Amino acid sequence: MKLEIISFGKISEFIRQQQIEISDVINTDQLKSYLETSFPQLAGMKYKLAINQNVIQSNQSLKNEDKVAIMPPFSGG
């Protein structure tokens, strides 16, 4: 399965915008653990996933060419 990854803020410093090709990931829970294993810095951070611009609130299946956004909280003012 091909996924497009876009990330923001600090997360974009270690996860660049990219296409990934993964075979054994079929849902967002698995994607989270894939991302946290591939990018260990992510595991200790607060972030929210969105698929095709919709924020994920519970495990959801993925399909080819889904667009994954990884968003951290900002507090500056």
Next chain:
Amino acid sequence: MDNERYSRQLILKGFGVEAQNKLINSRILVIGAGGLGCPILQYLVTAGIGTIGIVDDDTISLSNLHRQILYATNDIDQPKVKVAAKRLRLMNPETHIVEHELRLDKSNIFNTIESYDIIVDGTDNFDSRYMINDVCAILQKPLIFAAVAGFEGQLAIFNVKNEQGIATNYRDLFPISPLPGEVSNCAENGVLGVLPGIIGSMAAAETIKLVTGIGQPLISKMLHYNLLNQATYTLNISPGNDYFLPESKADFLLSNEEQLCPKTPVFEEIDLATMQLLQEEASALVIDVREKHEFPLLNKEIFLQVPMSEFNTFVQNNIAAESIVLLCQHGIRSVAAAELLQEKYGHTKKIYSLKGGISKWRNHFLTKQNE
């Protein structure tokens, strides 16, 4: 109303006197008179909002001036609220400016917020942001959220029902606040002055749209803006179910103590020897929060496996054990899990995280496997 002052927006197609009257009859509270607050205040005041409250307890410093454009060099050391109010009254004497020279806390936030129609959050720290979010959610008060980090900004509108009748709040995105130091702010990270200028102006635009009913305000949407490539990305927010929000003012005043104070973790990071001691003497429950595919596999009779991805669901059940040790590969996710348990149990249970995780004490865990 001075028609000439507002003539250029009065002649706008789809705006006119009706929209202008809505602005004049509205009461807006802007929290934080800093990088975001300055442009927000300027554009709301010049647009002709009837009443604007300003909340801030800070004074002006030299390093503020590159982005806090209401202030001049000879204002240094003066209270922001006073200087901003004076300047804004000159800009538009028709707007009633209310000065709230204070830092919002549990004791004053309800009184300060209650009489306003819309709250605009331009603060610079998570403690304030979560407190403002929770109180606005309890009061179902529309909240314009604006924040910046590095070269990027975020903008959203909460507590306003969308076409489906659903409203969201900040905790639907980020259920619990990052710990102090986990996410850096402008003071530590730096910010280009124009960025809060852009995001603040956009926040003022969203406020005007919400008041007048024009366009499509960012209701339950989070707009991301990147100054470096002028890219925007908008996410649709749906309600989450994995957070605690007080239901009423009374609930908030009772339950929110921990959250409003700077967080001191009540869980403890421990080494292997301490973990073994806890297992033997305190019959501690040891939870492995790694995902199911991660190696080495541990003995499931000794280590309860609850992957991080299922942890929020797991936390909803009650745990009988008095002592709980969390572990993962490197001791990072186990800290996040400890925070979640701390949110639920506070000081009523002893919560530990194995520092360094399985990889640090690999020999021990590999031997355990062979037993």
